[in-house]
Amino acid sequence: MGMEMGLWRADGDQLTRITPTAIGLEAQLESYIESDPTMLGETLLIIGRQVPTAHGGFIDLLAVDETAAVHVIELKRDRTPRDVTAQTLDYGSWVATLGRAEITKIFANYRPGIALEEAFNEQFGGTLPDEVNTAQVFTIVAASVDAATERIVRFLNEDFGVPINVVFFRHFHDNGASYLARTWLVEHEVQPAISAATSRKSKSREPWNGQDWYVSFGDSPEGRQWADGMKYGFVSAGGEKWFSRTLKNLTPGARVFTCIPKNGYVGVGTVLGEAKRFDETTVLYDGTETALTALPLVGAYRHEGDQDDDLAEWAVPVQWTHAVPREQGFWKPGMFANQNTATKLRSQFTIDQVSEAFGLDE
Structure with missing residues (x-):
């Protein structure tokens, strides 16, 4: 049986049913959702509207959630309910083939002048995940659907776990005021999206250029000091x-982008040697190979029980191309940060922003 949504006005002990109207509703819904996607029950970032597919169709709205799963949002309009269901799944099959680069390009066409990483940070208050579009969610927006479509959507959602749902909006007018009411075909929860095939994972994340690494430098008043690393040329x-x-994992010749957590990027340089225990590491200082322990260091690099290699401080010598004091650390929302000390830097947005800030392109 088709879904029905009712609205009554309560005047004292009297209830007056308000009759819904669909006049102009579906034509406006796309703009309503674009301006406030939380209408769909969760925070989303719209990344495209009327997005052309490789097969001649146009997706009404594309969005990403905080996990970077992609949401395909289709309005029923004048299509038959069965047609829009099939069309949504067809679009989803195309979206599932898109890698991070294609998703970034779609967003660039939709909102020129702002990077996807910046918009994601603004919307969700976090960094865009390394892997984008590893999963998809399908939402059909309609004023009503027939019983056959209900059966199909429930069958896919409840029996096979396909994250497809129908959200119903009805338009009500009462005493000069307009109201939108919403309900879902299947009880709505923020569901796990459909994971893309494992073989696609390399497309969903940015490629690594084989050279650049992110390094976290844990500067602290009681421990290691970036002033030492900047002056003498090392990370630890x-x-x-x-x-x-x-x-x-760092090898000679690698380029490191060094960041002080919660502060910003402070140095870019080239690795000169393999990691060694701090008390065995030498650096090139004033043209002379010098042991770190022989230098007038500001920070402390000893740890309790560090006779054990696993507990010791380790260091890597670096020749800085550009380095700045902690107070001048560079940070822009959307840039890459990670809890690991060293990891492959795949974020081209971060590389570009730091390179521009430090004048490396010149």
């Missing part, structure tokens, strides 16, 4: 194996 980490293990 330690105290536990978890902190030092990724530092050992």
Whole structure:
């Protein structure tokens, strides 16, 4: 049986039913949702409107959620309910083939002049995940659907776990005021989206250029100091194996983008040697190979029990191309940050922003 939505005005003990009208509603809904996608029950970032597909169709609205799953939003309009259901799934099959680069391009066409990473940070208050569009969610927007469409959507959603749903909007007028009411065909929860095939994962994340690494430099008043790393040319980490293990992935010739957590990027340079225990590391200072422990360091680099390599401080010598004091650290919303000490830097947005700020392109 088709879904029905009712609205009554209560005047004392009297109830007066307000009759819905569909006049102009579906033509306006696309703009309503674009301006406030929370109408659909969760925070979304619209990334495209009337997006052309490779097969000649146009997707009404595309959006991403805070996990970077892509939402395909289709309005019923004058199509038959069965047609719009099939069309939504067809569009979804195309969207599932898109990699991060294609998603970024769609957004650039939709909102020129702002990077997807910036818009994502503004909407969700976090960094765009490394992997984008590893999953898809399908939403059909309608004033009503027939019983057959209900059966199809419920069958896909409830029996096969396909995240497809129908959201109903009805338009009510009463005493000069207008109201929109919303309900869902299937009880609405923020569901896990359909994961893309494992073989697509490399497309969903930005490619690594084989050279650039993100390095987190844990500057603290009681411990290591960026002033030392900047002056003498090194990055370091330690105290536990978890902190030092990724530092050992850095190899001579790699380029490191060094960031002080919650502060910003402070240096870009080239790795000169492999990771060693701090008390065994030498750096090139004033043209001379010098042991770090022989230098007048400001920070402290000893840890309790650091006779054990897993607990010791480890360091990597770096020749800085550009480095700035902690107080001049550069940060822009949407840039990459990570809890690992060293990890491959895939974020071209971050590379571009830091390179421009530090004048590396010149």
